[in-house]
Amino acid sequence: MFRKILIANRGEIALRVICACKELGIKTVAIYSEADRNSLHVRFADEAICIGPPRLADSYLNIPAVISAAEIANVDAIHPGYGLLSENANFAEVCQACGIEFIGPKPETIRLMGEKEKARAAMKEHGVPILPGSDGVVATEAEAMEWAKKIGFPVIVKAKAGGGGRGMRVIRSEEELPVHFAAASSEAASAFGNGDLYMEKFVERPRHIEFQILADSYGNVVSLGERECSIQRRHQKLLEEAPSTQVTPELRAEIGGILEKTLSKIGYINAGTIEFLMDEDRKLYFIEMNTRIQVEHPVTEMTTDVDLVKGQIMIAAGAKLQDVLMGPIVFRGHAIECRINAEHPEKFTPSAGKITAFHTPGGTGVRVDTHQYAEGVIPPYYDSLIAKLVVRGKDRDEAISRMARALEMFIVEGIHTSIPLHRKIMADPDFRAGNFDTKFMERFMTQTHKK
Incomplete structure (x- = not known):
């Protein structure tokens, strides 16, 4: 060690x-x-x-x-x-x-998965389902038009070296292609120093589902199930839960098995997250892999009782997966994580400043990961995340009820936070019924403003 x-x-x-x-x-x-x-x-x-x-x-x-x-x-x-x-x-x-x-993973693996069209090709080669799309970088507007017609509108162009929604544009017709293609390339070049784009079929009402894996240095890989990450704003996640209500045990086992074989062949080591879009027919399509621990890793920890960060350290020190897991993976209950951000809950503008009061909730099945405290100062230079509130219940209904009461008991004064927004989401009938996709927040904010 x-x-x-x-x-x-x-x-x-x-x-x-x-x-x-x-x-x-x-x-x-x-x-x-x-x-x-x-x-x-x-x-x-x-x-x-x-x-x-x-x-x-x-x-x-x-x-x-x-x-x-x-x-x-x-x-x-x-x-x-x-x-x-x-x-x-x-x-x-x-x-x-x-x-x-x-x-973390080897440098060559980070590089492979960081270039999205190469990651797509690697996953496709080993049987992971991917969205129809270009074979690699789409270099010119004419080439983009050719691929778009082949794939069928609507399509989406994405930055080869990017993430977080930058360098990304949905193109719904031939007329829209020139301006959106140029804008996406320019934005990607500005954000990542690389204006290269690739193209995929655009799924209209997708869910964002991701699978957590751990892999040791001996070729052993385990899938720790999926997380539902569809509640987003501008491609930034606001809350996550595990498991997804849309993933059946059979689909979980099928995709998990494919990923375990694929990442073993690639030689992946340490923690990683494979992200998918799910269409309305519940088919999953690979979009990218994050070669690191994720912000939302606690919901997987809460439902599997596997300490992912300890696992990362033990694997890097040479431990075998069997020594990290200490037995078969058992999924228990339902977990939800709310990202508590220092920002105005409706305007989504940053809220730096001094915290004058800070009280975290507790009780059965409640976890708070935070670095903040009363009299602490939120600097204006960094990400707005100040805490992750995570709960587990015996089922989704109990998890939602537990999250609602935990949010009510979470006190942060002196700055604005996203807590009021999360409380409204917990009370929303569509969210409670599991009726949502990645466009949920657009509809939710429109309805909230009408009220």
């Missing part, structure tokens, strides 16, 4: 990794920007090193600064968390070159 790990992240995920390390008896090193000097991940780590000013490029995304901190602290490994450098293949390579274990 590792002696000391540096956490190359901030906020709640940095604190989450510290908790896992403490339970494994591993010393921890936190890195922080000047804006995060009073953050809890700094307080609870065994050591803490300031790596720069508030701006991400000068601190958390500054690879030389992160590596310097790791060498100064003489760590064995680095856990990247999610976001920031977690899917940066160059960072993983630098860790290797410096003799530091990167707790």
Whole structure:
């Protein structure tokens, strides 16, 4: 097992990794920007090193600064968390070159899955269902038109090297193609430094379903079931749940089995999430893979009792999957996670500032992952996530009721949060009935404003 790990992240995920390390008896090193000097991940780590000013490029995304901190602290490994450098293949390579274990997949695997058309090709080769689409990058408007006619409108173009909805456009007709193709390429180039696009068939009312996997260094892979992630705004998830009401045990076993074989052949190691769109016929189509731990990993932990972060660390240290899992996977109950963001609940504008009161709910089946506290300050430089409220119930109805009462007992004052929005979603008849897709929030906000 590792002696000391540096956490190359901030906020709640940095604190989450510290908790896992403490339970494994591993010393921890936190890195922080000047804006995060009073953050809890700094307080609870065994050591803490300031790596720069508030701006991400000068601190958390500054690879030389992160590596310097790791060498100064003489760590064995680095856990990247999610976001920031977690899917940066160059960072993983630098860790290797410096003799530091990167707790995640191999650099070549990160690179393969980071280029979406290559990921599609790899998944297709091994039998994972994918949406009809281009064979690779669509280089010109004329080529895009040719593919669109072959696939059939509507289609969607996506950034080769992107995510989060940037460099993405839905094209419903030949007339729309020139302007949307140019806009998507320009946005992708601006956001990712790469304007390349690929094209897929567009599913009108999809659900967003993702499967969690763990894989060791010996070719063993296990699927830990799926998460329902369809409640989104501008392609950013607001809440997640497990399992999905639309995935049958048979479909779960079928897709899980295919993914286990596929990722074993690819040589995947550590935690990963495979994302799918589900159409109205309940058919799943691969869209991308995230080669890291996800924000929403707690709902899988709550329904399987598998500690995914501990699993990541143990696998990176050479453990076999059987030693991580300690038995067969058993799915229990239903879990829901609400992402509590520091933002106006209707305008969705950021809300930085000082927290004057902070009380987290508790009780049976309730978990709160947070790095915030009363008198804590939300800096304006980073992601707005301040807490993840997670509940488990014996079934979905109990989970919704438990989440509703937990949200009511969650007090955050001094800033705006998304708590009022989540309370409204829990009370929505369509959500409670499981009647939703990725366009749910558009309809929900329209109806809310009418009222």
